[in-house]
Structure formats: C-alpha cells, structure tokens
Amino acid sequence: MAASYHARSNSLPSRQHPIASQIDDDLNRLRASQSASTSSSIGHNLNGLQNLHDCVDVLLQFPLTQQALAQEKQREMVEELLDGSLMLLDVCTTAKDALLQTKECTQELQSILRRRRGAERLANEFRNYLTSRKAMKKAIWKALANLKHIQNKLSTPGENGAVISILRDVEAVTISVLESVLSFISASEAESKSSRWSLVSKLMHQKKVMCEEEQKANEILSAEAAVRSCIKSENMKHVENVQKELQSSELSIQDLEEGLETLSRRMIKTRVTVLNIISC
Structure with a gap:
C-alpha cells in the first residue's frame, strides 16, 4: 500500500497528505494497542510497525524532508535518533536470539518426549529446559533496561522540526512494541503477578483466575508452567500435556x-536512508 505514495514532491507533506495521514493512523493504532499481551496481538503490532517504517521510508524520499534532516541545527537530534535506532536493532537481535534459543530447547525437549525416556531422564531434561529459560531471561532483562534508557532520552524536551518529531514518535512506539515482545518472551510480568499471588492465595481467588487466564494467553509461559508442574508432581502422566503446550x-x-x-x-532500511541523507 505504501508503494503508491512514492511520487516526488517539492514540499513537506501536509497532515492531509496520504503518507502523513497513514503515519498518523499507524501511530495511533499502535499506541492504542500498547497493552498487547498475546502472541497474536503482539504479532499484529509487529506487522503494523513494519507498515509504519515503510511509510516513514516513503516520507524520507521527499526533497524537503531530506533538506530538513540535513540542516546543521538538526544534526545533534538526528544523530541521537540514529544512536537510538542502533540500540533498537541490538534489542531486536537479543529478542531473536532469545526466541531461537527457546525454540531449540523446545524442539529438543519435544524430541526427547517422543522417545519416551525414563521418568528420571525426563525430569533432568525438564530442569535443563528451565535452566536455559532462566539464562535467556537475564539477557531479556538487560535488553528491557536498554529500552528504558532510550525511552528516557526520547522524553527529553527540545525544539524539534516536523520530521524529527515524526521520527521520535516512530522510535517511541517501536520501543513500546519491542518491550511487549520481550516481556512476552520472558513472561516477566506474568511471573511477577504469579509470585504476588502465592502470598495471598487463600484470600484472593479472583486474582488467581486472572493469572491463569494470562498464562493461557502466553504459550511460552504455558509450556514453562506445564514443565514446572510435571517436575513438581513427579507424575510423568502429565507428559502429554507438556507436549501439547510445547x-x-x-x-x-x-x-x-x-x-x-x-x-x-x-529498521535497517530506514536507518541507511537517514545516514545517506545527512552524509550528502
């Protein structure tokens, strides 16, 4: 859809211009869905973010957009945005690595379960899976801290032109979506809620039900919970449920x-485009 707006223009797009309107619409949709916590809703937001970056790349083709970014007085802000985009790419890499590691552990455990090893061997493999998940979460938490650092920089007030403001808004909503991805992978929010629940379990049944619903909505957390349950119960009859969750x-x-x-x-394409603009 974005490709239809690649026509060149001698002026910066107004708010009514199709590409400017599209960027506004995409930003508003993503802001409205910041609380996404299921794999389908997060996946939908990732698709929306891809479309948003496509639209930004179209915006960057306008001559006056390029002139605005190339101005010396905007250089410091542009370089700050480029630094932020580099850190966001690093966060993306961390998230992809965490997913790959979790997938490999999941596939390995599924393979072992299909071969139906003895109860003791299965218990050891379950513990290895949880150990791997624990190590992966440490990298996730560090990435979340990096996102907070970028977010704090974006919240610093300053005199920004229209293009810089748009790029800052895009970076801010990218941070929000990546944060939801990392939280989903690590299941950190759901786990902390479960921890709080353990302290007041006899008094707050309703909160327990809510936590269980959140667990069901997070397939990674559900698999982890099934593995923990199997270890705790020492009942290998639960293996089929573990396989299903995995x-x-x-x-x-x-x-x-x-x-x-x-x-x-x-994101790389947008970053390269901006670098080319300011280096001319």
Missing part, C-alpha cells in the same frame, strides 16, 4: 521470529 509455544515463537526479522530489515 507445540503451541513453538508455533507462537515461529510467528514472532518472522515478525522481528522483517521489522529488523525495515
């Missing part, structure tokens, strides 16, 4: 991997 987890991981890979390519 399969669902693998499917959601695949979708998120594809979404992040496409988003990374869009």
